Amino acid sequence: MGFSWDGDGRLGLLLEPQLSGFHGETDLDTKPRYLGLDVGNRRIGVAVSDELGLTAQPVMTLVRRRAAPAISRDDLRSLARLARRFGVVGVVVGNPVHLSGDASPQAAKTQAFAAALGELSGLPIHLWDERLTTRKEHRRVVDQVAATLILQEFLEAGNRK
Numbered sequence: 506m507g508f509s510w511d512g513d514g515r516l517g518l519l520l521e522p523q524l525s526g527f528h529g530e531t532d533l534d535t536k537p538r539y540l541g542l543d544v545g546n547r548r549i550g551v552a553v554s555d556e557l558g559l560t561a562q563p564v565m566t567l568v569r570r571r572a573a574p575a576i577s578r579d580d581l582r583s584l585a586r587l588a589r590r591f592g593v594v595g596v597v598v599g600n601p602v603h604l605s606g607d608a609s610p611q612a613a614k615t616q617a618f619a620a621a622l623g624e625l626s627g628l629p630i631h632l633w634d635e636r637l638t639t640r641k642e643h644r645r646v647v648d649q650v651a652a653t654l655i656l657q658e659f660l661e662a663g664n665r666k
Contacts, residue, residue, distance in 0.1 A: 552564055561657040565587075
């Protein structure tokens with residue numbers, strides 16, 4: 506990214522470094538990226554951390570091929586492709602435990618899905634307590650936001666390894 510001045514004295518933003526004549530290393534310290542998932546019975550909210558490891562950004566809502574507890578290899582492969590596309594080093598999966606901290610039936614399904622994703626992708630999986638992440642069913646954007654909040658809390662806690 507760079508800046509340029511046009512003939513009228515206006516500042517412009519160049520998104521392509523090669524357009525500005527810049528071809529060297531940046532002085533920005535890039536951090537490992539993570540994929541964040543909010544796994545539901547019918548949809549999976551997906552988020553990714555930025556290159557600086559500071560913020561989580563919503564990516565998409567994946568409509569599951571099969572409702573939980575069945576695990577679709579197509580869903581796992583789609584998520585593994587996204588992980589490769591963003592160059593992530595790990596996956597953070599929201600763990601839906603009860604407010605008491607006890608495992609819920611949904612947590613067991615989520616953990617089985619997370620384990621299958623870890624096996625297929627070869628990436629480390631971090632289960633993250635999502636008790637304080639609010640969700641409303643049947644709204645795709647909420648799933649993305651929930652995944653974003655899960656990943657943002659993980660990043661802020663400094664659990665990157």
